[in-house]
Amino acid sequence: MDFLGAAEPRLTLYLPHRPNGLARLVTAPDSQQLMAANSNHWRKIVTLLAKITSPGADDWRRFRDERLFTQTALCFAPALSDSPGWHWIGGGENLARFTALDHRARPLSACPSVAIDPAKRLLLTPYPDYRQLSNSVVSHIRAALEPYGFYRC
Structure with missing residues (x-):
């Protein structure tokens, strides 16, 4: 079983x-x-997933508890799914598993530990943990995804 969610x-x-x-x-x-x-550990992962994907930045708790897996997924295989949505790879060691991944992700100027490749709809971050993905970093990620229509339902 390599996939959980929408x-x-x-x-x-x-x-x-x-x-x-x-x-x-x-x-x-x-x-x-x-x-x-x-x-x-898993509460942190699920919470960070909700904070990044919730349509309203302040409504992430309700989104996490009621709708998270109707709009997101977790994947455990080292290959991008065929989903037309965005793909988030958390952690450098995890990224190394994706040996065939060709991307042009560029670091965010305000947060160089996070990179995006809009053409591939790819988000690269440190491993999803509060120490590495603080609320400030989450805000930068949300701001980076916004211009690409990520929060338009």
Whole structure:
């Protein structure tokens, strides 16, 4: 099982490891169940996914708890899906798994640890953890995605 979430997500987050209870979650993706069945580490990942993808920056909690996996996905295979949405690869070691990935991602001037390739709809960041993706960094990511219509529903 390499995929959890919406069939056509606006954003797919690629991670190198799977959460506990994945088999049960694949059939009925639920952020609350995912967080309950796993460590605080997964709460951080799910929360950062919600903070970046929520249509309203201040409404991320409700979005995370009610709609996250209707609009996003988690993928554990080192190959980009055919989804027309954005693809988020978190972490340098994780990015190294994508050996065939050809991209032209450029660092954000305000936040050089984050890079985007709008043509490939690719977002490259440090691993999704609060220490590396602070609220300030999340704000820069949201600002970088906005011009590409990411938050228009």
